[in-house]
Amino acid sequence: MANASTINNSRVQHHFRNADQQFSSSKLGMWLFLFTEVMFFGGLFVAYIIYRAWNPELFTMAATELDTLFGAVNTAVLIGSSLTCALAIRAAQTDNTKMVVNYLLITIALATLFLVIKYFEYTAKIEIGILPGAMYTFEGIDHPKASVFFSIYYMMTGLHGLHVVIGIGLMIWLVIRAKAGDYNSAYYTPVEITGLYWHLVDIIWIFLFPLMYLID
């Protein structure tokens, strides 16, 4: 970005002195936002840690009900989407608008695939009565607090899923603007900071997967 300020100024908002200042401000803003996201999910991770410390046997029992294969496939899908997202940023930096659009579309497709797999996982659970909180009716786990594990499971994966949906929305908007030729090597801030967001969504899942599915 070192030379960007002298190339294109049409996208510099009036209160910034140049494109460098605008780009680094946006990026710092996004990092701060990601930090708040970590704190936001952090509350749930703390709840997880505390209940696991109190009921270690419950967590090993309950985790066997989760489908490791689905989880593993989803992990691969999300890591793949992070790669294509990074490639979209690279394409913007090299003025390759066509590939920006293509990579973003692949990322959206992978994110949607993640949600589809998650949908099948959820419905399989719901059918046998594994629901959050008071609606929990499953009798396969012999533990009085079995419902609490699945409450935490649904809260964490549900909140993560919401972030995936928001990410898809952001990337659809990016595709529309990229098709209009809004992004090039001089200005690609929205692609870059959406990418940062998407990597965070990926990282949170990378923590969720072993914590939920791989307890043994």
Next chain:
Amino acid sequence: MEATTNGNGKTLKVRYFDIEENPETHYLNAEKGIKSWLFTVDHKRIGIMYLASIAFFFLIGGILALVLRTELLTPTENLMTAEQYNRVFTLHGAIMVFLFIIPSIPAALGNFLLPIMLGAKDVAFPRLNLASFWIYSIGALFTLASLAVNPIDTGWTFYTPYSVQTGSAVILMTFGVFIMGFSSILTGMNFIVTIHKLRAPGLTWGRMPLFLWAMYATSVIQVLATPVLAITLALLIMERTLGIGIFDPALGGDPVLYQHFFWFYSHPAVYIMIVPAFGVISELIGTFSRKTVFGYWAIAMSSLAIAFIGSLVWGHHMFVSGQSELSTVVFSFLTFFVGIPTGIKIFNWLATMHKGSIDMKTPMVYACMFLFLFTIGGVTGIMLGAISVNVHLHDTYYVVAHFHYVMMGGTVIAFLGGLHFWWPKMTGKMYNEFWGKIASAFIFVGFNLTFLPQFIMGSQGMPRRYYSYIEQFQTMHQLSTYGSYVLGVGFVIIAVYLAHSLVKGAQAPANPWGARSLDWMTSSPPDQHNFKYQPVVSNGAYDYHKPMADFTLGIAEDPAHHGHDDAVKVEAEKAEIR
């Protein structure tokens, strides 16, 4: 002065600029109509809208307080039933905390001043700033809706398990607070980025006004702690709707965990309330003592120290809630520890006043009042941090008096000082100095009359949040109630003369107090883009020994101030200048 370097080895051509007095166009009349306010991205207008909103909620919260005090005039029923009393004190607390005091200094004064003090045209993300105001408004609507539906009676802390069992509108209320949290987060992010990236040339960290250091520390806490409140309230809502069993003991949950989560935000939140007040006081004492602020770095760094240590003391709210003895001891120690940076500030302010040329204008009167009242509030806080004393005083009026001395005697008094101090800048009008001092006397007397008796009652065992009391406490309660009326009169006087000044006040000069920071180096009210030139800073914010002209430097022939259309040309010219 022809040229100066801005630290990066780049040379800037600078010259002196004259500050316009009585400008014809300024931010208040640059655009007209209600839409130009509601959809503005101008940080100054957003600050004014916040100011109007918090004034409205302060009025509501204040009326509720007077109603509560009137009910407590006698131990029997005066105005309302016990159940209504529970609702009123909950609303008083929730409105004052979430709708008034948290946005008070940061969102109202901070929004208005922060970019001007930095010599910037706006905050880093102006549209996000507007969004944050709208998010605040939507959250406030939810809160008001809960009032209409079924006012909540849980206390402002929403402790489980009662908040899960009560029939009142807990979900509406907590969802409103949840939404407002995002407003707070976005404002904090915006301010951090703005301070990092939009400082004027030459405005190094060591030259920033201390108000900006305080705002920086506050923003760090907002960004760090508020998301935890959000997830806590989200879990509470889930507990009520789905029965997830994390906080509700009937379902295998743990109410103490809720308290940990809640105070992990809400204790740092008291520093969101008080640290901006410290910033205001630094400005007031520096300006009206006509002296370089003593211990600049000590004051600046103690704000950050408070932000850091203050995030690790939440457990002192739970000494009798059943947390482990070890954590009680650790939290008690850390609570004492957080008193150190606060003490550093107080002593530095006193040292600034020492041998200063003190001008007792109304804002300075409030600053001195702050030193007195906040010190009482702070020291009683340290007493409450001692475990054995805490067990005796827990949930008594002593605690109520303590946090009112900090929140009202500290933050509200500093806010009033700041409001008077920057009133000429914000409105272009001077308030009435005579009535200003009369009102401050009412506030001081009324405040102490209201809350000093509560310390005494509390130490004798009067529990907080009680609808009735034994006769022994009646004199104290009545003193407190009469004090609250005096306090109310003081606020009415302020409202009247400030409103009067808008209509008939004298035109304010650009720098009525002879201050040196950038907020006074522009017209009153400021230009729509804050400055007619790009300021360059070559001195500290409190260098009163240097001539005023040294503070009005700006980039000579700055292309960036010619308008938006020739922005491209601008860059080419600038490249040559470099």
